Amino acid sequence: MSAIPTELPRYDWFDQLGEDTGLRTRTQLSREGLKPGAGPAAYIYWKRRDALYLLYRLDEAVPKRRCTEAQLAVLRAAREKAERNARTCPICNQVRPYRIYRGTCHECEQQEFDDFLASARNEAALWASNLLQRSDVLFVDFESTSLDGYAVELGILDLGGNVILDTLINPLARIEEGAEAIHGISQAMVASAPTFATLVDRLAFLLHDKIVVAYNSDFDSGLMHREIVRHFGENLRALEWCRKIRWDDAMEPYSAYVGDRSEYHDDFRWQRLGGGHRALGDCRVLLETLQRMAARLTPAALEQSTLG
Ligand SMILES: [Zn+2]
Structure with missing residues (x-):
């Protein structure tokens, strides 16, 4: 050998x-x-x-x-x-004035990146367009006592921009300074507001079996879950109640739509929506954002939607 x-x-x-x-x-x-x-x-x-x-x-x-x-x-x-x-690119077969070390020439690399951005943006626009054509979609936004606290305000808006609910909520808990600095809702403002418990039946009527769109829906669905568990206790009933809401998150598609690539996470940088941090106002910004996204839908993506 x-x-x-x-x-x-x-x-x-x-x-x-x-x-x-x-x-x-x-x-x-x-x-x-x-x-x-x-x-x-x-x-x-x-x-x-x-x-x-x-x-x-x-x-x-x-x-x-x-x-x-x-x-x-x-x-x-x-x-x-x-x-x-x-110096020959294996993708486009062009001979470049530089040696190719990373598989493809710079031009192909840029093209691939541009194509990726365009397709991610189209996908996001398609997502928005599909939602806007449904009849069972509502926009929801909570303001809260803290990042993992309870609700101090809830806004619900429908696709036509009609206000379904716009109410302050007495959280029966202290509003943290940092939270108040963001939304401007003080303890005094919620002192005579209804508690979440008095809203539960109405929310079931409004939100169950609906697609509920929120910006960073993990936050709003998490808060909803905490409130429902506080109301019913940690039990099957609370679980059933929460399961009947079909949350959909707008932050990820919107971030893809904006297309700001984060070098560190190899993903799209999360975008702030830029509402005024009051519940109903944030719902409105959300609706307008989806409308803007859907308006950007290209013919290619539309074709994709009729195929799918
Ligand atoms: Zn090339």
Whole structure:
């Protein structure tokens, strides 16, 4: 058994080499008056005979002794060919003025990225358009006592922009300063507001079996869940109640629609919606945002929607 340089590319026989690899054995180089100019670049291992042939790059080869014009020409041609191969993009087949190290040329890379952005944006526009054509969609936004606290305000808007609900809520809990700084709802403002408990039946009537769109719906669905558990207790009834709402999140599609790629997360940067942080106002901004997104739907994406 010969020592096999396993870190190098391996071929099983000469005919696998084709004519374009630019690889030669030492014997083949010698026939052209050349010798290897660097270490082996690949090898052939002929299993049946346990024969090992090291292969060297022709474009790295150097003349054995003196060079003839013919030898120099062979070398020059090999080097030019290798250089040209290194600058040829495998996707567009264009020869670029630079060597291609990352699989495709810059132009193809940019094109691929642009295509990706366009298709992500279309997908988001399609999502918005599909929602706007339904009859069972509502927009919901909560303001709260804290990030993981209770509700101090709830807004519900329908697709036509009609106010379904717009109410302050007495959270029966302290409003954190940071939260109040954001939405401006003070303890005094909610002192005489209805509690969440008095809204539960109405919310079931309004929201159950509906698609409920929120911006960062994890926040609103989490808050809803906390309120319902506080109301019914941690039990099957609370679970059933919450399960009847079909939440849909607008933050992810909107972020794809804006298309600001985050280098760190290799994903779209989350976008703020820019509402005034009052429940109903945020619902309105959400509705307007979806309308704007749907308006950007391209014919290609529309076609996709009729197919799907
Ligand atoms: Zn290319």
